Amino acid sequence: MLRVSVLGNLGSDAELRSSTKGAPIAGFRVAVNQVRTGASGEREETTEWFRINVAGRQAEYAARLQKGQRVLVVGRLQISHFQRKDGTQGTGFDVWADEVQNVSGRSAAADSEDGRALVSDAAGDFADEPQDADLPF
Secondary structure, eight states: OEEEEEEEEEOOOEEEEETSSSSSEEEEEEEEOOOEOOOSSOEEEEEEEEEEEEETTHHHTTTTHHHHHHHEEEEEEEEEEETTSSOEEEEEEEEEEEEEEOOSSOHHHHSSSOOOOOOOOOOHHTTTTGGGGGSOO
16 A cells, blocks of 8 residues: 655645445545756746545545645555547546645635635744744743
């Protein structure tokens, strides 16, 4: 069994469906961006997509996730190979999640009236945190 942790952003709202036995299953896609420096020194950015499936009680929680939210998913990886319409080979990454956490801090819809996510100033997020000198140890 291949266990993975995926940290990325939802590409669409999660969808809830039922198994043949009536158990809830949520499905969504997560984009993971990677930035590397190429051999020529240029910055290269790639995006890998993972199909996430969540069953049971976690599915009902995951069904509330929305496009753009940052999530951490831990589960079992299944790799599949397929042929695209243009005849080229593709690889699919499916994760059957054991754990799903929303790590975006707040919902994307709550960030603005029109539903677009806003980027916050990271330094401002920690303004109220105690400084090292304030800690008792």
